[in-house]
Amino acid sequence: VVTYTTLIDGLGKAGKLEEAVSLLREMEKQGCEPSVVTYSSLMASFARRDQLEESLSFYDEMIRKGCIPDVATYSLVINCLCRSNDVEKALEAFGRMKEESWEPSLGIYKTLLDALVRDEKIHLALQIFHELEGSSLVPDTFVYNVVVNGLVKSNRVDEACKMVDSMKSRNISPDLITYSSLLDGLGKAGRLEEAFSVFTKMSEEGCEPDVVAYTSLMDVLGKGGKINHALTIFRTMTKKNIAPDAVTYSSLLDSLGKEGRVKEAQEIKRIRFLANQENP
């Protein structure tokens, strides 16, 4: 079994999926029962190449054959289901693994929380997050970021701010992504002053704003009628040698267009053209 599994794993990692599957059939024909590792390895190989349904089909197959899934298998199943936007089934699998007394990993929580946020199920996400807090796992910046982003996307910016406070009090450092989410949320809620103060504070705390943070700030300023301020930020960004990207231009041009600022829009387009010339 181990020999076959090792070979199947090797084939799968090399992207030779059909060959891996034929070897599985071959080992069965030889009366060799594939193990949970064999199936999980195949699932991982298919998932790696975005063949989610195929990956899940091996899960079904192992269950049919009475093979018991382990944590790694569940992790793969939940990943696949979340990536196919089937959060309900992912939650079911999550419930099943807990019933079977498997300890979900932090990675599983991250995947599941993110999927819930994308599916606009913030309530469930918070519930799962609570569960995580009650477990022996230690949440990291990444998990907090997922939840902060979820709160922001559901227009619950105050709770997002509280979440950031609570991570600090637990000595989990907010990072560039945490602050960018928060800045974006505050800005989209029309709280421009606070958004700007997050922007200032982040550099003070050693998180230098990147192109995403700058763009986000400019975007909310532009949409909030502070287009001149947005243009100032654009210049600051250039001075700091942070290259605007396609999203930066698109956001700025959109705001300028809506305000009828044709001259400035032309100027920005010229800058974009020149930048594209230099950096094709």
Added chain:
RNA sequence: UAGAUUGGAGC
């Protein structure tokens, strides 16, 4: 078998 998952615009 250890993968996958977090922030910005328009459409």
